[in-house]
Amino acid sequence: MTSVTAAVPHPDHRILTAEGVGVFRPRRGGGAGTDLLSGIHLSLDAAEVVAVVGDEGSGKTLLLRALAGLLPPGVERVGRVAAGRAVLVPADGGLWPGAPLAEQFAAALAPFGLGRGAALRRAERLLTRLHLDNPARWLPLCPHQMGEGNRWRAALALGMAALNGGTGTEETGGLFLADAPGAGLDPTVRARLLHLLADWARESGAAVLLAGRAGDGLDGPADRVLRLSGGSLGPAPERDEAVAAPLVPSGPPVLSVRGLRVAVPLVRGGGGPLVVDDVSFDVGPGETVVLLGESGSGKAVLLRALARLMPAVSGRAAWMGHDLLTLDDGAVRAARGDVQMLFPDPRAALAPTVTLGDQMTEALDALQPGFTPAEQAARAAAALELAGLPLAATGYYPARLPPELAAAAGLARALVTGPRLLLADDPFAALDDGGRGRFLERLLRVQQARSLALVVATADADAACRLAHRVLVMLNGRVVEEAPAADLVRDPRHPFTRALLAAAEGHRPALDGDPPGLFAVPSGCPVRRRCPRVRDFCAQAVPEPEVVRPGHRVSCHYWDVADDGDAGTG
Amino acid sequence: MDGLAGDGFGVSPWRVAWRGFRASRAGVHGLGALAAVCCGGLLEPVLSAGNPTPGGAAKAAVAALDAVAASLLLGGSAAVLAAVVALVWGGGAALAGGRAGPRLVTLAGVAGALPLPLLPLMAGGLLDPDLGLFAVVLGLAAAPAPAVAAHGVLAALLRSDMATAADAAGLTRGAVLLRRVLPAAAVPLLAACWSALPRVLAMEGLAGLVHLGPGHGPAGEGATWGSLLGDAVAGGGPADLLGPGLLLAVTLWALGAIGDGLAQAAATLIPGGRRGAP
Ligand code: SF4
Numbered sequence: 001m002t003s004v005t006a007a008v009p010h011p012d013h014r015i016l017t018a019e020g021v022g023v024f025r026p027r028r029g030g031g032a033g034t035d036l037l038s039g040i041h042l043s044l045d046a047a048e049v050v051a052v053v054g055d056e057g058s059g060k061t062l063l064l065r066a067l068a069g070l071l072p073p074g075v076e077r078v079g080r081v082a083a084g085r086a087v088l089v090p091a092d093g094g095l096w097p098g099a100p101l102a103e104q105f106a107a108a109l110a111p112f113g114l115g116r117g118a119a120l121r122r123a124e125r126l127l128t129r130l131h132l133d134n135p136a137r138w139l140p141l142c143p144h145q146m147g148e149g150n151r152w153r154a155a156l157a158l159g160m161a162a163l164n165g166g167t168g169t170e171e172t173g174g175l176f177l178a179d180a181p182g183a184g185l186d187p188t189v190r191a192r193l194l195h196l197l198a199d200w201a202r203e204s205g206a207a208v209l210l211a212g213r214a215g216d217g218l219d220g221p222a223d224r225v226l227r228l229s230g231g232s233l234g235p236a237p238e239r240d241e242a243v244a245a246p247l248v249p250s251g252p253p254v255l256s257v258r259g260l261r262v263a264v265p266l267v268r269g270g271g272g273p274l275v276v277d278d279v280s281f282d283v284g285p286g287e288t289v290v291l292l293g294e295s296g297s298g299k300a301v302l303l304r305a306l307a308r309l310m311p312a313v314s315g316r317a318a319w320m321g322h323d324l325l326t327l328d329d330g331a332v333r334a335a336r337g338d339v340q341m342l343f344p345d346p347r348a349a350l351a352p353t354v355t356l357g358d359q360m361t362e363a364l365d366a367l368q369p370g371f372t373p374a375e376q377a378a379r380a381a382a383a384l385e386l387a388g389l390p391l392a393a394t395g396y397y398p399a400r401l402p403p404e405l406a407a408a409a410g411l412a413r414a415l416v417t418g419p420r421l422l423l424a425d426d427p428f429a430a431l432d433d434g435g436r437g438r439f440l441e442r443l444l445r446v447q448q449a450r451s452l453a454l455v456v457a458t459a460d461a462d463a464a465c466r467l468a469h470r471v472l473v474m475l476n477g478r479v480v481e482e483a484p485a486a487d488l489v490r491d492p493r494h495p496f497t498r499a500l501l502a503a504a505e506g507h508r509p510a511l512d513g514d515p516p517g518l519f520a521v522p523s524g525c526p527v528r529r530r531c532p533r534v535r536d537f538c539a540q541a542v543p544e545p546e547v548v549r550p551g552h553r554v555s556c557h558y559w560d561v562a563d564d565g566d567a568g569t570g
Numbered sequence: 571m572d573g574l575a576g577d578g579f580g581v582s583p584w585r586v587a588w589r590g591f592r593a594s595r596a597g598v599h600g601l602g603a604l605a606a607v608c609c610g611g612l613l614e615p616v617l618s619a620g621n622p623t624p625g626g627a628a629k630a631a632v633a634a635l636d637a638v639a640a641s642l643l644l645g646g647s648a649a650v651l652a653a654v655v656a657l658v659w660g661g662g663a664a665l666a667g668g669r670a671g672p673r674l675v676t677l678a679g680v681a682g683a684l685p686l687p688l689l690p691l692m693a694g695g696l697l698d699p700d701l702g703l704f705a706v707v708l709g710l711a712a713a714p715a716p717a718v719a720a721h722g723v724l725a726a727l728l729r730s731d732m733a734t735a736a737d738a739a740g741l742t743r744g745a746v747l748l749r750r751v752l753p754a755a756a757v758p759l760l761a762a763c764w765s766a767l768p769r770v771l772a773m774e775g776l777a778g779l780v781h782l783g784p785g786h787g788p789a790g791e792g793a794t795w796g797s798l799l800g801d802a803v804a805g806g807g808p809a810d811l812l813g814p815g816l817l818l819a820v821t822l823w824a825l826g827a828i829g830d831g832l833a834q835a836a837a838t839l840i841p842g843g844r845r846g847a848p
Contacts, residue, residue, distance in 0.1 A: 304734070307738055309737060333740050336738060336739075336740050337740075340738065341738045343731045343734070343735055344731070345731065348730060348731050348732060349731040349732055349734070349735040350732065350735065351732055351736065351749070351750045351753070351754060352732075352754050352839060352840050353583045353584075353753040353754055353756075353839075354749065354750070354753070355580070359739070362739065362741065362745075362749070363740060366739060366740030366741055366742075367740040392580075393579075395579075395580040396579040396580055397579065397580065397582070397586075399839065399840055400579060400581075400586065401579055405579075413739070
């Protein structure tokens with residue numbers, strides 16, 4: 001639930017002062033306990049937005065709860081916290097699952113003297129501020145009847161209502177604390193929502209403290225970014241991550257995909273809506289191609305179709321002269337030694353009851369029979385070393401590994417057969433910022449060491465542009481822009497690409513609203529309901545790819561029209 | 571990966587699951603309570619030898635302890651049958667997939683929603699002296715709910731990235747099932763099927779209470795807690811209800827608590843319950 005703490009008047013525009021705040025778990029029977037947070041000094045002024053970023057388990061939630069005076073049982077706080085009225089929106093949004101939004105807003109606004117009718121009108125205004133379409137339609141519904149994006153809009157609006165009735169001044173703004181706001185949303189949707197929240201804070205005088213993982217877009221709307229690490233708060237360091245080495249062209253493509261179509265099989269043997277529609281691209285030796293897209297873009301399905309883990313409706317995927325999509329079962333098995341896959345959550349993809357070493361041996365037995373046990377052990381050791389794991393990792397059971405170690409275990413398992421093509425489905429999904437940087441570096445090193453061709457699917461535009469030689473931006477199953485990574489960063493032409501890059505850089509994306517569901521894709525251009533450049537013609541025809549320059553193609557009717565202020569941000 | 575390698579990653583998952591069970595206070599207490607009930611049953615000859623002609627509540631308590639073995643044997647055999655049926659039913663539905671799979675699960679769901687406890691009552695009336703057939707009816711009546719749960723566990727695992735990754739690693743469908751899915755499902759399935767045991771004991775108690783089912787023979791041989799409850803209702807006093815009633819209640823609580831412990835063990839084995847732990 002959104003939690004509200006009692007108001008304590010404060011004399012000036014400083015909303016929060018925390019001095020020497022620490023949180024510890026006391027030892028039973030007295031004595032020094034375990035420090036969880038220590039020496040936190042933090043102040044927030046009215047209308048200020050501050051982001052606190054940190055890795056998983058760094059204590060972000062605990063810090064917010066300590067500031068709100070809502071510590072869980074078994075931990076205690078030291079130090080001084082002076083704050084006005086405070087609201088904490090917890091990591092899941094904190095809406096009551098079984099109560100209609102109207103009831104929740106009426107209850108939140110009652111302390112401000114608003115009757116039910118006035119409260120609902122105020123709720124509609126707040127929800128409209130956060131760009132919820134037709135709020136009157138949603139107010140009678142319960143949270144579970146809403147999509148993820150709208151649920152977050154409602155949760156933040158409810159927090160705004162509970163803090164200051166949604167309309168404060170510098171004196172009455174209060175302290176708005178949000179734990180991982182918008183977690184799980186697509187980057188463009190989350191970035192837009194956080195910017196709208198920041199706009200409201202600056203108007204209403206509220207001080208906003210956002211906590212979450214670095215790379216989750218919290219830094220974009222923030223006036224200051226702090227990093228919580230080792231239980232202490234400090235300035236956030238500059239991110240310095242590896243980038244792909246320039247590609248030296250070396251021969252014809254190793255993978256050539258043409259006209260690939262994949263449908264969701266809704267009934268056995270029957271078709272369903274296309275989730276990958278007419279996708280074509282080439283991958284050269286040692287090249288990294290990134291499929292960049294949000295949920296529902298079809299990038300993961302495309303990879304699975306290439307790995308023959310789901311059937312394609314039509315198209316070709318020529319790998320070393322063979323069409324991967326039409327190989328018989330025996331030939332597929334032979335090809336799989338060459339074509340391996342990384343999964344988004346390696347802990348879920350590796351068997352929990354079999355050691356990593358046994359899983360590597362099983363893969364070798366199945367895909368490349370004929371090796372002696374000593375040769376298998378040597379191959380496993382080489383794969384572990386490449387993945388950055390000690391030899392002892394052969395005895396690890398994967399289910400309980402921390403995410404970064406699990407990612408390395410998944411990589412080692414995939415490398416053991418010596419693949420020449422690695423298909424990586426959102427390999428950074430389970431990693432925090434530090435882990436993501438290290439894994440990205442590892443992947444680049446492995447690629448260079450083995451001259452791997454790499455196809456990566458991700459929604460992380462920043463990682464995509466660092467990792468890729470070429471980026472294919474996907475939207476509703478189609479490639480809407482394709483360019484070398486450097487060109488894409490320098491001169492993105494599609495409004496969707498611009499929005500993705502803007503969100504990754506912390507700017508406000510110009511796209512509004514949520515991506516359409518699989519069964520609600522509009523006619524014509526699939527992004528037209530969110531696009532700031534939309535014109536009538538966009539509804540009439542699906543845009544075909546047009547050449548911007550050699551190697552750079554875009555599918556937008558108006559890609560060459562001069563910008564009217566939507567350079568990624570709006 | 572310096573600094574990441576740590577101890578404990580090589581601990582066998584079965585040991586991890588056992589640790590998870592032990593971390594569940596309810597599970598440990600339940601196991602203790604069940605052990606106490608079993609010990610009481612084993613010590614019954616000693617207790618009755620020390621006091622050959624007990625009367626009143628003491629006599630009822632001794633009779634209830636005497637019935638521990640028969641009750642648990644009847645319940646255990648019916649629960650094993652229920653588990654086998656549930657695994658075949660739920661597992662078959664998960665493996666069949668397509669249209670047949672969902673239909674089989676729907677059937678199990680519908681059967682689970684029916685007043686199946688009445689089935690043993692009817693069977694108890696018709697098959698009174700036949701303990702074996704009564705156990706079969708109990709087992710069948712208790713099977714649908716664990717079948718739905720078993721389907722949930724297995725279907726989630728068969729659809730999981732673990733199965734997909736094993737496919738990508740070249741394992742055949744049989745190997746995926748035997749070497750990946752079933753070992754990962756073992757503890758969650760045990761937790762799912764465990765619920766059949768308290769269910770059959772409760773049904774047997776209900777049947778006995780209305781004087782149906784086995785154990786109502788002369789001189790009380792083969793008496794179960796259900797039959798003792800029925801006899802107490804029919805002719806005894808409130809004191810006669812106390813012994814079997816208390817033992818049945820404690821056993822049901824203990825079995826439920828052990829089920830909680832097993833669910834926690836399953837969640838510990840597969841953190842986050844992503845693979846369908848119930
Ligand atoms: S075709 Fe129209 S709606 Fe689609 S991206 Fe281009 S301008 Fe926007």
